[in-house]
Amino acid sequence: METTSRCxxxxxxVIIGNGMASHRLIEALVKQPTRPQRITVIGAEPTPAYNRILLSPLLAGEMQQEALTLRDTEWYADQGVTLILGEKVEALDRTRQTLTTDSGQSFDYDHLIIATGSRPALPDVPGIELEGVHGFRDLQDAEALEAIAQRGGDAVVIGGGLLGLEAAEGLRKRGNGIIVSVLQRSERLMNRQLDTTAAHLLKDSLTQRGLNIITGAQLERLESDARGRVAKVHLADGRQLKASSVIIAAGITPNAQLGHQAGLTTERAIVVDEFLTTSDTAISALGECCQFEGTTYGLVEPIWRQVEVLAATLCGMPTHGYADTPSATKLKISGVALYALAPLRPAPSMTS
Structure with missing residues (x-):
């Protein structure tokens, strides 16, 4: 079937975002004879698309940064794709169908795809903006965490889900006498994927490796030292932990601000239909920044299915549209075999 999103x-x-979803879409499009011949990709990061799933092994020292790169800049040029890196789109004019970057460049579009991903969801507690508080979402974060590991000290990871556990183990494995604690608000680790028995087995395994796992931990505030750096974590039950660094891995917030500012229908993220079309038929949204039937996304499996649908839609090929199905989860910690399959649930997020 065809939709009004066909190019x-x-x-x-024009594609805003050069993350994994955007790159997979480009690879799908360039294979089709009916692809748009003019494709421009604008990425806020200074490097071409890379595999964010491998940030944890990178932090743990199990691979080099070059291994994460999906394609170099020459590949984009060979495919006739204009790649613009290190620029953020700041304004979108839907009437004129133009956009403007933070460097002042302007671009017109016939069809626009917003694939701006997400950012760490920051707990609403005092001290969250202190120096020494980090996220774990990109290469720059991985570099900062590697430096933390080498310095040693006391690192506290907020979040006992997939990313938090991988960050904690990466710090421990790469570290130089570093003490790593993981705070999980729920009574069990990976509570969205594991039952009580599996969560206890995982906790035992990680504790034996040297991680300090604290469940049922309600974060109250972060305390600074005399220099304005984070120095201590306070929990609601009165417990305190020393913290020379705090890593936030407690969910994601869709980067939907651009769509919201442009007047697209947004809730927790940019709302799309089964063909990934927004409330403006000239604009699609893809990946972690989009919302379909109340669900937002943080795993690659459903996003890869979105890519298939959007590529077919843009190129005028038959597609039944996107539909949610159960998604699998794999924990990427060496020596821990964990693979979970469960019904898809909305990714944790904060209202933008």
């Missing part, structure tokens, strides 16, 4: 070969397709 003609003469259209200018």
């Amino acid at each position: 003609s070969p003469n259209d200018h397709l």
Whole structure:
């Protein structure tokens, strides 16, 4: 079936975002003879798309940064794709179908795809903006955490889900006498994926490795030292932990601000239909920044299915549209075999 999102070969397709979802879409499009011949990709990070799933092994020292790169800049040029890196789109004019970056560059589009991903969801507690508080979402974060591990000290990871546990183990494995604690608000680790028995087995395994796992931990505030750096974590039950660094891995918030500012229908993220079309038929949204039937996304499996649908839609090929199905989860910690399959639930997020 066809939708109004279909592009003609003469259209200018602009993609905002150069993450994994955007890159997979480009790879799918360039294989099709009916692809738009003019494709421009604008990425806020200074490097071409890379595999964010491998940030944890990178932090743990199990691979080099070059291994994460999906394609180099020459590949984009060979495919006739204009790649612009290190620039953030700040304004979107839907009437004129133009956008403007933070460097002042302007671009027109016939069809626009917003694939701006997400950012760490920050707990609303005093001290969250202190120096020494980090996220774990990109290469720059991985570099900062590697430096933390090498310095040693006391690191506290907020979040006992997939990313938090991988960050904690990466710090421990890469560290130089570092003490790593993990705070999980729920009574069990990976509470969205594991039952009580599996969560206890995982906790025992990670504790034996040297991680300090604290469940049922309600974060109250972060305390600074005389220099304005984080120095201590306070829990609601009165417990205190020394913290020379705090790593936030407690869920994600969709980067939907651009869509909201442009007047697209947004709730927790940019609302799309089964063909990934927003409330403006000239604009699609893809990946972690989009919301379909109340669900937002943080795993690659459903996003890869979105890519298939959107590529077919843009190129005028038959597609039944996107539908949610159960998704699998794998914990990427060496020596821990954990693979979970469960019904898809909305990714944890904060209202933008």
